[in-house]
Amino acid sequence: MGRKIMKRSFPYAAALAVGAALALAGASGTAFAQDYNAAKAAGLIGEKPDGYVGIVGNATPELRRMVDDTNIKRKAVYAEKAKAERATVEEYAFTSGCLLIAKTQPGMKYQTPGGAWKTRDASAPERDSRCP
């Protein structure tokens, strides 16, 4: 399993580092948050305008699992908070998406309202016109 990750990630230096981290996490099962942050920093996953994370490039099973896991947890939080605010889950998620894209650090990936993945730079990110 570890070999598979290494093979897939081999052409990309950044991805290789994350792949190694993921392989370690697969063995230990504890360093999940670190892998998530590493994948984010490496631009393998990015923030979407709908408030969830997405895979930017090639989807590996490891990235898929990481993204799905995060999004399921996010949706649960959105649902709970949206209820308290008397908003829909979509509204709460979308608002969070606005804020999360605004919070991305230079080098991280985010998705524009048009659906394209962009790398955050020093300028303001391209967001939906309704974003606060």
Place this chain on the structure above:
Amino acid sequence: MNAARLTLKRPAAKTGDMVIERQGEGWSSPRPYIAAAILLAGSMTLGGCISVNAPDKPIVIELNINIKQEVIYRIAADAANTITENPDIF
């Protein structure tokens, strides 16, 4: 009289054809095939012409079309708190 004769003769000829076709092409039954053909012919005559073209613009899924800006502004502060409270998933 003529019409009655023709309708009497046709089923026999058709059944023979279908049996041969079934043996040759491996259809378990000619019925779905006939039904599909009738349906296709029917929809073609009813609709006049069906044209299937690939869209010339990229498909953008407007999931958030119903989200109002006033709602976003109302819940923005709470959403910001939620994000800082859950650093492991945001």
